[in-house]
Amino acid sequence: MNRVKQIHELGQSIWLDFIDRQLMNTGALQTLIQEDGIRGLTSNPAIFEKAISSSQDYDEDIKRLAQTEQSNEAIFYGVAVVDIQRAADLFAPVYDDKISGADGFVSLEVSPYFALDAEKTIQQARFLWQAVNRPNVMIKIPGTEACLPAIRQAISEGININVTLLFGLDRYRAVAEAYIAGLEDRLQAGQPIDQLASVASFFISRIDTLVDPLLKEQDLTELTGEVAIALAKRAYASYGQLFSSERFKKLADAGAVPQRLLWASTGTKDPAFSDVKYMEALIGPKTVNTVPMDTLNAFRDHGQAALSLTSHDEEATQVLERVQLAGIDLNEIAQQLEDEGIQKFNAPYANLLQAIDQQRNALVSSSDKQ
Structure with missing residues (x-):
């Protein structure tokens, strides 16, 4: 059997962390769904920036939208919504062939500029949810402390949410709490909760990228490449506790499904490690791994x-204890990574808006000359 499909047999869903129009126009995405058993897709500002800046596939849409005097951000979401709708339609059979809330989801992210503004985040989440108008879309909201109320509110309104940029155990538990509370709010309001789905996206390789140099300074080189995996295992243990609780059982009786953990940033950044290290280390039931194309291809070949x-x-617990004894504060690391993560999405988002501005000006100028 296809090596990627074997992962699904073990209870984990593999999603693709990539989207562009060529992927859909050539039928390559459909092939990935059929042959690799890919069961969902995630996007982010950096992915869209690359797709729009390096391709002419978006020129006509940008030109059309530019003529309506929309803002650059409105133009971006205009073209992004079209892509997300197409991808959602391709994954519709996966979504329909499901245990409720399982798979077939496509994610679109709110503006990273709103990462610390709950009110603007929920407003844009509502807008994007209605604009895409597909039951198998997830709106990505960053799991910042500021946006926890937005996550709870979105769930209470029946919006599927992918909570992104999680790096620490405390914040993960707070996000799960926001999901559960949102379901309780919705149920109390007399609304159905059996069609809602959510994932909590825990970022992996970025943790090791930041922690490994600190470990080497402490002569703990044997722990390099192990801290992120240890944190993921602790998060998975917390997931088991949270969603087997009596509190959640009441919601499950009304049709709610657990908020699954999704492993993000699972491409290997350190060339000293295997290129499928994080895929192999994080296979477990009722989880999702969203992987970049290169990592997917590598696993298909030799994973x-x-x-x-x-x-x-027990080893995971010992790893985290040794890190703590070495004076490395993983809560501080998580906050630093969150701050950097926001900036890493802000920068390509700014580049994306600038690229759209340049393209719209060039296209409108070209049109005027004709």
Whole structure:
């Protein structure tokens, strides 16, 4: 069997962390769904920036939208919504062939400029949810402390949410709490909760990229590449506790499904590590791994699918204890990574808006000359 499909047999869903029009126009996305069993797709500002800046596939849409005197941001979301709708339609059979809330979802992110503004975040989440108008879209909201109320509010309104930019255990638990509270709010308001779905996106390789140099300074080189995996295993243990609780059971009885953990940033950044390191290390039931194309291709070629997320739990705990004893504060690391993560999305988003501005001016100028 296809190596990627073997992961699904073990209970984990593989989503693709990539989108552009060529992927859909050539039928390549459909092939990935059929042959690799890809069960969802995620996007972010950096992915769209690359797609729009490096292709002419968006020129006609940008030209058309530019003539309506819309802002650059409105133009971006105009073209992005079209892509997300197309991808959602391609994944519709996966979504329909489901245990409620399982798979077939496509994610579109709110503006990273709103990462610390709950009110603007929820307003844009509502707008994008209505604009895409597909039951299998997830709106991505950053899991900042400021946006926890927006996550709860969105869930209470029946909007599927992908909570992104999670790096620490405390914040992960707060996000799960916001999801559960949002379901409770919705149920109390007499609204159905059996069609809602959410994932909590825990970022992996970025943690090791920041922590590994600190470990080397402390002569703990044997722990390099292990801290992110240890944190993921602890998060998975928390997931099991939170969603087997009596509190959640009441919601499950009304049709609610758990908010699954999604492993993000699972491409290997350190060339000293295997290029499928994080895919192999984080395979476990009822989880999602969203992977970039290069990592997906690598796993298809030489990855080994085996249950790994639930193994060596004691070792994971020991890794985190040794890191703490070395004076490395993982809560501080998580906050630093969150701050940097916002900036890493702000920069390509600014570039994206600038690229759209340049394209709209060039296209309108060209049109005027004709």
